[in-house]
Amino acid sequence: MPKHKPLVSFSTDFGPGNRGHGVMKAVILERCPDAEVVELATNVEGFDLRDGAKNFEGLAWLPKGIHICVVDPGVGTQRRGLIIETGRGDYLVGPDNGVLLPAASFVGDVKRAWHITNQEYLRQPVSHVFHGRDVFASVAGHLAAGVKPQEIGVEVGAGSLAPAPYPEACAENGRISAEIIHVNAFGNVSFNIRNEALHQLVSLDDLITLTKGKQKIALPYKKTFGEVAAGTGLIFDGDFGRVEAALNQGSLAAKAGLKTADRVTLAKC
Amino acid sequence: MPKHKPLVSFSTDFGPGNRGHGVMKAVILERCPDAEVVELATNVEGFDLRDGAKNFEGLAWLPKGIHICVVDPGVGTQRRGLIIETGRGDYLVGPDNGVLLPAASFVGDVKRAWHITNQEYLRQPVSHVFHGRDVFASVAGHLAAGVKPQEIGVEVGAGSLAPAPYPEACAENGRISAEIIHVNAFGNVSFNIRNEALHQLVSLDDLITLTKGKQKIALPYKKTFGEVAAGTGLIFDGDFGRVEAALNQGSLAAKAGLKTADRVTLAKC
């Protein structure tokens, strides 16, 4: 039976095909030649912490590993670089701007955290504008090769970390006040609502009212796209643990003018 | 001499950089740690079976392997999931909506086919909206690790499969009635015509009339772009076995208003 290699993933807002990704992969492999490097999401909206955090949650569907997220508008400033150890045993590596936290909540929460301080484990010279390469990829490669986080940084309290870009929305008084945290390439819309939270409010085939300001859209709660006609809307349990709304073979975001950060309410009709 | 690893490719319409790809790669590697995972095409037009099938034909330029295609508007409905064994010895894995068939015709045709039924080889719980991860990547990983298709599914007749999204266009009465099956990032247009089929109609440097409705475009049949001036059109033997039309250093699709699914006729001027 072949052995599993140490898995290192990265997610960024550089845009697909950007050379930053190839270089990060190479930096990881220089430090840990037998790492298995996986691009998780490289299509995060530029500088968008919500979209970055939502995409990074996808690591819960990867094996335990070392997972980098680079959505980093504060690069080169005093914002800290972090290593977070999760309850599942992952190391999450990235900036202290909240982008790592929603993903942590999917894999056993933050167990310990370290502020990256030891220059010895960074790629030198460290660019002021690309810590993804010189700090985070380098640190992740060393972690994959077996270096302990306490050699790389100084432990910090979980309470000291910058807050997550969105809270967990919960059912309350028959409705869920939520926000849009991601719009995918098809125009499907994701909310900061776990599938389980919606189950407390509705059952399959119920009709749900999605309200944004004065705009109201009625959408049936279905298992999958093909249960409604092409061009018709639905709400469903998203494939990455969060409730989604979409059109079957169309773009709900375009049709209804929905975008990341919009505040909405979901309630049973 | 290093050993060749089992090759698993995937093609999807998720859009480049989508986290679905990273997760599919990880699911494959969990089941077969020494697989070599190759992204074939991840820029297929959303829900477009023609474009998906055309891109998937590219596997004929990969070694024999296990090749997944996820263009799957019917995900979660009664449409079947398939494993197809080709004459060359590949396994093609994806939905039973015809998208796998044109590629099969490039590598020895469909030899046997199985309907994926054994839950034991799927990733649990199976999402109703992302069979690419929970069904197809999981099955492909198990096939790469040596599991036999008959353990994973129930054999079905080739005649029971949903039809291909386009037929093979052939020369008839001095013309070829064809359709556009793919437009690439440069605006080059591909037809459902094999290079060999065009050779029956024309010789190098002949002038070809491309007719779409009332629109007629005269294009020389050339070996390569640089044989015509920049901004000028040509028809040529495509690099993936199908006839293409293009502008040298420009977009024929944009200039002539051509798009996937357009019906056209090619004839010698």
Place this chain on the structure above:
Amino acid sequence: MPKHKPLVSFSTDFGPGNRGHGVMKAVILERCPDAEVVELATNVEGFDLRDGAKNFEGLAWLPKGIHICVVDPGVGTQRRGLIIETGRGDYLVGPDNGVLLPAASFVGDVKRAWHITNQEYLRQPVSHVFHGRDVFASVAGHLAAGVKPQEIGVEVGAGSLAPAPYPEACAENGRISAEIIHVNAFGNVSFNIRNEALHQLVSLDDLITLTKGKQKIALPYKKTFGEVAAGTGLIFDGDFGRVEAALNQGSLAAKAGLKTADRVTLAKC
């Protein structure tokens, strides 16, 4: 300690997610199963030698290896295919149109060069329109497997190579006449100016005038984005060795109407 595998990178203008990349990777691995294949940049502007050359410079941040660049408007014509050996010990593989040269200047310059002539090391039949697969990926795979360049081609003088798409801009009389060689996904603009060349002209926090025709923009020279307000411009040492101008969390290219190939002047205010 695990061994480093032979590294092969490729950069192209096919667009992210294009199947050409998957096929090139497979062709390399067929010839060298233990190669580590890295996509460097796959988002080069179509046919744009400046943008291709600038992206390809990123190989200086990869380990020594075999690096392919496919920006190749002359594919299939008489233009030569090249292997270039650099002072660092890399092999650069691609068309003789100048696109390989700026990268070479980052890793010890051109030491020797060969015109690819030996059909035995090409993938047969060689497509007239996709040398990336049939010539360059095939040759790179053989080089990774240990074949010597002199077995693959005929040595040619460095003086015979097509010139680079841009010169090195230098400070002269208190100004630098330069051109824009790359615009990234964020709208950041790169110049053909090495960071070190700018240091001869200005110091941190100096104000710089960027002149394009009659348009003048004053930008502070800073270490990083977060030192200026969101939406505000700056000039900084780029992460890949070249001076860049940008807006913090915005697109300078869009706001100021800047694009690749624009000629500009930089001077201290």
